[in-house]
Amino acid sequence: MGGSEGELTAAAPGGQVRVVNLSFTPVEEVFRTELRAWLREHVPGGAPAAPSLADEVRELRAWQRTLHGGGWVGIHWPRAYGGRGASAVEHYILQEELAAARAPEVLNRIGVNLVGPTLIAHGTEEQKRRFLPPILPADELWCQLFSEPGAGSDLTALRTRAEPTTGGWLVSGQKVWTSYAQFARWGILLARTDSAAPKAKGLGFFICDMEAPGVTVRPLRQMTGSEEFNEVFLDAVFVPRAQLVGAEHEGWAIASTTLAHERGTSPRQLVIHRMLLDDLLRLARDGVEGVAPRRRDPVIRQRVAQHFIEVEITRLNNWRTLSRLARREPLGPESSFVKLFWSEMSQRMHDTLMDLLGPRGLCWQAGPHAVAGGRLARSYLYYRAATLFAGTSEIQRNILADRVLGLPRAR
Numbered sequence: 001m002g003g004s005e006g007e008l009t010a011a012a013p014g015g016q017v018r019v020v021n022l023s024f025t026p027v028e029e030v031f032r033t034e035l036r037a038w039l040r041e042h043v044p045g046g047a048p049a050a051p052s053l054a055d056e057v058r059e060l061r062a063w064q065r066t067l068h069g070g071g072w073v074g075i076h077w078p079r080a081y082g083g084r085g086a087s088a089v090e091h092y093i094l095q096e097e098l099a100a101a102r103a104p105e106v107l108n109r110i111g112v113n114l115v116g117p118t119l120i121a122h123g124t125e126e127q128k129r130r131f132l133p134p135i136l137p138a139d140e141l142w143c144q145l146f147s148e149p150g151a152g153s154d155l156t157a158l159r160t161r162a163e164p165t166t167g168g169w170l171v172s173g174q175k176v177w178t179s180y181a182q183f184a185r186w187g188i189l190l191a192r193t194d195s196a197a198p199k200a201k202g203l204g205f206f207i208c209d210m211e212a213p214g215v216t217v218r219p220l221r222q223m224t225g226s227e228e229f230n231e232v233f234l235d236a237v238f239v240p241r242a243q244l245v246g247a248e249h250e251g252w253a254i255a256s257t258t259l260a261h262e263r264g265t266s267p268r269q270l271v272i273h274r275m276l277l278d279d280l281l282r283l284a285r286d287g288v289e290g291v292a293p294r295r296r297d298p299v300i301r302q303r304v305a306q307h308f309i310e311v312e313i314t315r316l317n318n319w320r321t322l323s324r325l326a327r328r329e330p331l332g333p334e335s336s337f338v339k340l341f342w343s344e345m346s347q348r349m350h351d352t353l354m355d356l357l358g359p360r361g362l363c364w365q366a367g368p369h370a371v372a373g374g375r376l377a378r379s380y381l382y383y384r385a386a387t388l389f390a391g392t393s394e395i396q397r398n399i400l401a402d403r404v405l406g407l408p409r410a411r
Ligand SMILES: Cc1cc2nc3c(=O)[nH]c(=O)nc-3n(C[C@H](O)[C@H](O)[C@H](O)COP(=O)(O)OP(=O)(O)OC[C@H]3O[C@@H](n4cnc5c(N)ncnc54)[C@H](O)[C@@H]3O)c2cc1C
Pocket: 143, 144, 145, 146, 147, 148, 149, 150, 151, 152, 153, 154, 176, 177, 178, 179, 385, 386, 388, 389, 390, 391, 392, 393, 394, 395, 398
């Protein structure tokens, strides 16, 4: 992407002309071809056998090592730290092809996608040399210790304290919704370093040793039956000075880098929802054992057609974002639109899925009445979270109202 061929031009509000480039360059096409060939040979076949979350983590760790061996993990990182210095478009293509090949997700997502880029931008050379290399092969997993019981959307209201002590800080407080904390070796941690300063001013960004005395991790069971989430209690946990990232009270600026990497484009979600659309079409047209076809039902026909339109809109939105990245423009608040649109589309699609499955939709575990081994019903349960993580829908709408539409703030 980035050449002039195949561009689509449209009048935007305010008379500006926006250009969306819809073509990949020959170099990008070669990259895609090589990647596809590698994936054909290496993606593990069949559904994962993992009977427990710990087994799943073991299998995913092995997969990440294989992927790393092929040079496909953290390709957007600079070469000096084990990446390929790949462009945003190549990173996008990688995500797209991994999802299309139904390859498992990378286990150390927080490490690769959030911690890596944050340390590369703000870490000391010593921090980069110590912490970056074990991230790519999943030798050391990471978690994100940001949210608290009273601070999610309004993250700067967090109350975990970091009190100075000889050689570092003692950190006390409670974190929640910490994905994979029970497997993590390290966590990126936001804590208050100056309680007298205004909310976003007195925060520090730390690297927390999850094996340090005073760290207690308590898993939370979700409605999918899994326990990816945790509560994390920090009781006078010592964090040495060498594990502060950036300046003592200026952690919010660093956290903003982490949060910006959490949104952006969503190629994986695009492909997953294209596949979901195929599932919906097949179910509506042909049904499966115990689920009658609904191809003549006018309401289902309208809904599936609407889903098709929305998946196409998601594709175009992704490409618009990608065009910006290819031109090295910042993502800007428009990335909120991408996140808002795909997450709400996902829930509409899953609602149709449940209507089609009827009572079979209740069977989310493998068993005689489960459709596709319960995969579709589990997907419905999982995607209830899509409008919460990486910023809720209400927060995305606030950002769009404020920073894109220029509406006055509600009092
Ligand atoms: C699958 C998943 C994984 C996660 N993993 C992690 C993790 O690893 N580490 C981590 O730190 N956090 C994690 N989170 C937490 C996530 O970031 C928070 O759930 C999210 O920021 C919302 O915060 P909250 O749950 O405290 O809800 P709240 O902020 O309490 O919001 C409650 C409701 O009020 C609404 N609301 C709040 N403020 C406003 C406002 N100003 N205007 C309008 N409406 C408003 C919200 O939209 C929401 O509907 C994860 C969440 C999920 C779902």
